[in-house]
Amino acid sequence: MRMLRIVCVALCCSCAAAHDKHVSPSQLNCDAEDYDGHVVEVTGWLVLEDTEISFWDSKVDREAGRDPLNQCVSLLVPDEIFEGLRQFNRTKVRLVGVFHADIREVFSEVFLHLCNLKAIELRSVDDVQLAR
Numbered sequence: 530m531r532m533l534r535i536v537c538v539a540l541c542c543s544c545a546a547a548h549d550k551h552v553s554p555s556q557l558n559c560d561a562e563d564y565d566g567h568v569v570e571v572t573g574w575l576v577l578e579d580t581e582i583s584f585w586d587s588k589v590d591r592e593a594g595r596d597p598l599n600q601c602v603s604l605l606v607p608d609e610i611f612e613g614l615r616q617f618n619r620t621k622v623r624l625v626g627v628f629h630a631d632i633r634e635v636f637s638e639v640f641l642h643l644c645n646l647k648a649i650e651l652r653s654v655d656d657v658q659l660a661r
Contacts (some may be wrong), residue, residue, distance in 0.1 A: 558599050558602065561647050564628045568626070605632065616635070626656060
């Protein structure tokens with residue numbers, strides 16, 4: 530019983546960090562309902578290509594193909610800013626956008642090349658910057 534409590538405390542603490550202003554993709558996945566519909570500031574590894582539009586915790590996680598449902602969120606990028614964002618492809622960036630816990634509840638379109646149904650909606654090229 531004591532071991533179970535320790536495990537539960539560890540899991541709760543890892544999600545509790547998700548209430549910070551600045552979060553990671555995995556923190557958004559951990560506590561998606563709390564962030565749903567809110568503007569979030571996130572740092573991670575951006576992949577913005579014709580065959581993949583995703584935002585990972587790190588380059589290592591992406592290249593290893595680690596658990597996309599927990600370590601990756603999709604990005605919803607309007608056509609008018611897609612080309613302007615290509616300069617950030619495969620780099621560590623900090624971005625600001627509206628988080629959606631399930632894009633099917635907000636958008637009726639079919640989205641291809643996403644890693645997850647949880648997504649950050651970008652609105653401007655100015656909302657993305659290189660991270661240190």
